[in-house]
Amino acid sequence: MFLKKCFCILLFGYCQFVQAQPIEKILSSLTSVNEKIDTLHYFGRRYHLKAMPDSAKWYYLEGLKLATQTKNNSDRIVRLYTSLSRVEQMQRDPQRALATINEAKPFIDANTSKSVLQNHRFLTATYFRLLLKYDSALYYYHEAEKISNSHKPYGSWFIYDGIAELFLASEEYEKAEEYYLKAYNLTKAGGVRMDHGLIINRLGNLYTKLDNAEKFAEILKEFQEFNENKKRDFQKDALHSLLFINWGNKTLKEKVTLLENAKKLHIKNGFISAAALANYQIASIYEENNQPEEGLKYLYENRNFFIEKNAVSERYPNLKYIYELEVKIGKTADALLTANQLLELIAKLTDHSNKELAFELEKKYETAKKEKEIELLNSQNQLTAIELLREADIRQALERENFLMDATITQQNELNVLSKSEKKLQFKELEKERLLNIVLARENSLNQQLLDDDKMRKKILLTGVILFALAGGVILYQYRRQVLKNAIIAKQKEDLLMLNREIHHRVKNNLQIISSMLDLQSAATADKMIAEKFQEGSQRVQTMAFIHQNLYQGESPGSIDIQEYIKTLATNLMLSYNTVSEKIILTTDIEPINLHSDTVIPLGLIINELVSNSLKYAFNSKSKGQINIVLKKIDEKLLLQVKDDGIGIPENEDVTAGPSFGYKIIKAFSQKLKAFITINSQHGTDVQLLISKFRTV
DSSP: OHHHHHHHHHHHHHHHHHTTSOHHHHHHTOOOHHHHHHHHHHHHHHHHHTTOHHHHHHHHHHHHHHHHTSSSOHHHHHHHHHHHHHHHHHTTOHHHHHHHHHTTGGGOOTTSOHHHHHHHHHHHHHHHHHTTOHHHHHHHHHHHHHHHHHHOGGGHHHHHHHHHHHHHHTTOHHHHHHHHHHHHHHHHHHTOHHHHHHHHHHHHHHHHHTTOHHHHHHHHHHHHHHHHTSOOOTTSOTTTTSOOOOOTTOOHHHHHHHHHHHHHHHHHHTOHHHHHHHHHHHHHHHHHTTOHHHHHHHHHHIIIIISOTTOHHHHHHHHHHHHHHHHHTTOHHHHHHHHHHHHHHHHHHHHHHHHHHHHHHHHHHHHHHHHHHHHHHHHHHHHHHHHHHHHHHHHHHHHHHHHHHHHHHHHHHHHHHHHHHHHHHHHHHHHHHHHHHHHHHHHHHHHHHHHHHHHHHHHHHHHHHHHHHHHHHHHHHHHHHHHHHHHHHHHHHHHHHHHHHHHHHHHHHHHHHHHHHHHHHHHHOOOHHHHHHHHHHHHHHHHHHHHHHHHHHSSSTTEEEHHHHHHHHHHHHHHHTTOOTTTEEEEEEEOOOEEEHHHHHHHHHHHHHHHHHIIIIITTTOSOEEEEEEEEEETTEEEEEEEEOSSOOOTTOOGGGSSOHHHHHHHHHHHHTTEEEEEEOTTSEEEEEEEOOOOBO
16 A cells, blocks of 8 residues: 555656656656556546546546556556546536446456445446436445445545435435435544535535524534634635525525524524524625615624624624625715724734734744753753864864865956956857847748738638638529429419319218208108208208308318308398298398308307297297397407397297207207307397307418
């Protein structure tokens, strides 16, 4: 182990010495293959830390080439694959990182070091966690935990942190707290401030998410004590020591309530400094939400109640933050008073710091002085005799040395005079040569610049011409292609329109034939009731035939002129029932709506049944009457109203529940159109349908 550490130190020093040289030259100077592999791994890590993933990846892959070509290098291969996977993760690709680290598995054997194996397991678990594969992640975290506990138990804290993050992501907060506390106990006992500070923040964020004011208060108190144990830097911002809290989606009120509850617990337990820290947090939150005046109230509470007047180091950051907020909201007079208090505190702090520094220096000096005195006292008796014997020799040696020094200085002065003259001449010659070189270099530079500019202009011009020609060719090709496409689309559209009209024409003809056959059957039937049924069936078929007639005669396929269709349908019904126009007057109020055939077919059949019922039953005892058909849009719904001023429906008769086939048709198609039916028989019959489901074109 000692030899390995020595080798690493020597390798680091060597790499620092040659880091500016090409890698090929560095590798060629190394004799051992393992040295070359370790050097490539070192450079890969350097570029990884510099956030240069492509360069880092190149060095790791070169190292893998060498490592896989030699025997007994499984440990280095696993280490290189692990480092390479971290580069993949740096590039935000956990899937690729997992695939890369899995390539190391065949090389893991009994010779693989525990630290390398632990790192492999930990990173594998991390990649599974990022890919939301929590079961696999938990398995590898526990594998890493076993290895860590067997050789470096303290290192398990960051494994527990990873497991807690996993449970936090899956909203298993109790398990997350359990593992955070395991990490907390390790880092607290280990005494590494950076590690323990991270876990304190993690627990603070967890208790914030859980709205657990009591436990959050404990963390806030410990964080306050944690900060008190380090040297305070008063040049930093007043809030540099606040607990970092990830509030998530909590509202301003929820944040303040949690901190207020924590503060109350601190006051109750007598932890006034922790209560002051809670006030700092609240003031910071209000400032972030553009309410600095609210934050000032809490800072004033610190100044007036929580911080003692002789506690200079605690008063300074509080006053500094008060001053910043007073300036921010324009309280100039208050800010001036606060500034004066700050100046007084700064003077006290400076005096206090100087006294502390002087005291420390004095202590160090006194300690060193005492140590020296002890050493002198211990050795004085031994040195006295020797010094007395050597004193005469030293005096003689000093006299000889002074004589030689005087002679040397005289000779050196003479040489200096000669060398100065020579140097002046050399300097003049060198100055002339330097000026000449500068002039020549400038001239050469200008000539080269002119040549380069000329070449660049020619290249730009040629490139522009080529690009312009290519762009013109592409535009012309695309234009011709689009024209051809448009022509094909127009032809297909025309063919489709003709085909659609032909289909509707044929359907209309077939329906006309069916209607005519039903009319013939009606005329040939002796039974009046059966003949009437055939006549009704013929009229229903004719209703659908009119729709297809409108479809093939219309300009837009699938669209029907509803005004024309309803007028034609109603007129045909009046002719079918031999109704004289002077006796029964038909009026319509139809909005010009282009409805789709899917809506018009059930709508037409409903109108057919309602108008037929009015013509058959409404005017038996009246010489004259009126039928009114209304179709209009109301908000996002369609209103159909068929109203007559006939005899109406008897009060004791429920037509919707009767055996009438016509009303069954009306009910069925009303359900299809999601229509709400109302029937009013006070002055004739008034049937209204409020339709929710309809299509327009």
